[in-house]
Amino acid sequence: MSDLLISAIEKHISLTAKEKEQFLSLLQSKKIRKKQYFLQEGEVCKYTAFVNKGCLRSYIVDNNGFEHILQFAIEGWWVGDIMSFKNETPSTQNIDALEDTEMLLLTREGQQQLFDQCPKFERYFRIIMENSLIAHQTRILENISMPAMERYKNFAKRYPAFIQRLPQTQIASYLGITPEFLSKIRHQMMYQKP
Amino acid sequence: MSDLLISAIEKHISLTAKEKEQFLSLLQSKKIRKKQYFLQEGEVCKYTAFVNKGCLRSYIVDNNGFEHILQFAIEGWWVGDIMSFKNETPSTQNIDALEDTEMLLLTREGQQQLFDQCPKFERYFRIIMENSLIAHQTRILENISMPAMERYKNFAKRYPAFIQRLPQTQIASYLGITPEFLSKIRHQMMYQKP
DNA sequence: CAAAACTCTTAATCTAGTTTAAGAGTATTT
């Protein structure tokens, strides 16, 4: 049930049996079905979620009704609207399930309690924030320096699991292009690959 | 000399006189002149730098020789190539000074020592990583969802100090557009502003 | 199991942003 989470944490810090117990007691588990919301724009994001099974996406909807994806989250990833979670302000993002999904939820109070009881976890969350920041930096630099085909190739190399698992519409929305143009790119790639 | 840094930290955690001393003893100060490098692509990033005075930028150079700016850093900001600093791998970024600059440097060992001696600092760095991550998320969403003029307006609203202080070439490079097009945008803005 | 609702593709037309070029105005350097 929570093996995946514990092993994810133990990649970065070591835990005693008591610490594991302490941490797990703060979590609640939740299942949602495909297409259901985990968070809707305007709500306060009450939880960070660790994905045990399934897949979610976080995205915004622009003034013309178009969706723009910030993040996908599959097994082993954390997801939530950090800004809303941190400041308890209304979220600007939506998060919903692209597949039936099981997750473990941690509240803000739970997290704070954890940090006070056991500062080791402060390190764990610092490290995953650092890693996430590095990934975001890379994405920004690619967005501003590379044409769409390169960005797609890098995405496919970096997240091969996503390519098989996600509809192309969603990937296009993550890359910042239209699905029609992604289709064109994929066509071009077939005739120039060697 | 280090008042700015201490007050920046005390916005997030409270420090005893001893802790301040302990922290400051780990820092070394450094001045560089305009146009000098703080870090060059290929080097390992040995320090994170807190800017006391002046202005730096971090950027990559693409295959066609064009620069793309990831970050500007003025007084009160930290700068460095996090990935290189964390993993002690060769940097892909360049960091240089846009003005004569004074900064305080912290090594990786210094930081780790600090975390072990005084876990409170682990919280401080977690918090600034979170804030930085939020800023990066916002930037990604704006990049993939808004036309250049909107992005420029938001940039100007968010960082008014930068608008006066930085050459437009640099701002264009941060926004992911050419200087020529930024010039056009600014012209358009004059005749439609109401 | 039929109908509705997505997903992917192709193609024509359109546009936001790039490229190239050239000139005028400011800083920097010698």
Added chain:
DNA sequence: AAATACTCTTAAACTAGATTAAGAGTTTTG
């Protein structure tokens, strides 16, 4: 104080990517 190097602007020609539309294939839903 002249020479060199940046910075900003304007404008014409160009292109990566958007838009619109339509059809075929696949899932989902009632």
